[in-house]
Amino acid sequence: MKKTTRQLQKEETRTALLQAAYDVFSSQGIQASRMADIAKAAGVSHGTVFLHFPTQERLVAEVLEAYCGEIAQDTHLSAVSCRTLREFLDVHIAGISRHEPFYTRLVIENRLLPQEARDAWTGLQSAVSFHFSQVLERDRAETGGVEGEAELPLSLLFNTWMGLVHYYLGNGDLFAPEGGVLRRHGQTLTEHYLKLIHKKELICHGVAENAN
Template sequence: MPEARAPTRIQRKNRAAILDAALDVFSSQGFRGATVDEIATAAGLSKPNLLYYFPSKEAIHAAVLEQLLDTWLDPLRALDPSGEPLEEILAYMHRKLQMARDLPRESRLFANEIVQGAPRIHDVLSTDLKALVDEKVAVIRAWMDAGQIAQVHPYHLIFSIWSLTQHYADFDVQVRAVLGPEDPFAAAPEFMETLYRRLLTPPDQA
């Protein structure tokens, strides 16, 4: 059986252009509202040319989500069990906030998928994501049991970090409407660091 040829530079460039355009379209229109024609136009390709790389809208969406999910899990993977507990949790919060600032399209795409019931990533949520969260919750519980950080519900701690940080991407229009010309990310890091330091500092160290 002949070996599959490595993609050419043009093929890699076109595939990357399609996925970037799809990210734009899916994050603004949602899966149902997006069309292959819109994605092709945004990518600067003809529809037949796009379909050479991806046979359907579903295939494009699956490729974008696969690329996104690995990126999405990286900040939590980086939480180091051997690190200083409070600083590790704050660093995780800062990484998530930076993602909201630098990757707003990805955040909105993920939010759209979840709001629709996660039909295309439910298996990943209940396997890869759950396993990673369970692993890090065990680390956080060990820190709490050792008295290194205050006792709080570890799962809801992670949920709160997700909610607070991703809000700046998913509700960007609302945030900017309220703040006006102020950069949403100017004061957010200091506010969240103060919030979590007060929450997680043990009472005898406060």
């Protein structure tokens, strides 16, 4: 059935509100943003926002569902062609970089969000974890993987990577005060992580420290 002009306008307004909320959340923070801020950014009345989203919690949840889903889909499309862990880490960094201000807000504020919104965040991390494990298995099968990493459990390998990335994003004022943490440090994070899980590298580093 063909949609009416009114239905199309309603969908366009809803899409504009989600985009405006994404932009406002990225710049101001999720907890600090008000419905009035989003209405102003979208160029609509305050009441219009509530016609589409009866509560701010519902708006927050839908923004996270939309954009966490987009990041997860981007990761999926890119990860299927990755053959090594290094390739996947670069892809993951690139995917987050496209949404860095918004993603950083999630890193900082996710524990303060309503449960529906947190579910979207958890779903994104689960999707990334799945592809991480798939690529790691391909890496191990085809190239032998990173020397020494097979002795580490998958959960530790994944959580160490995410912890490293999230630490840099959560402390961006220290690592890149002008913005663009991942643009500036993404390659360094990848290199550091691969060395961190490299058994021989860790052993040699420990020997060098003891010698000093």
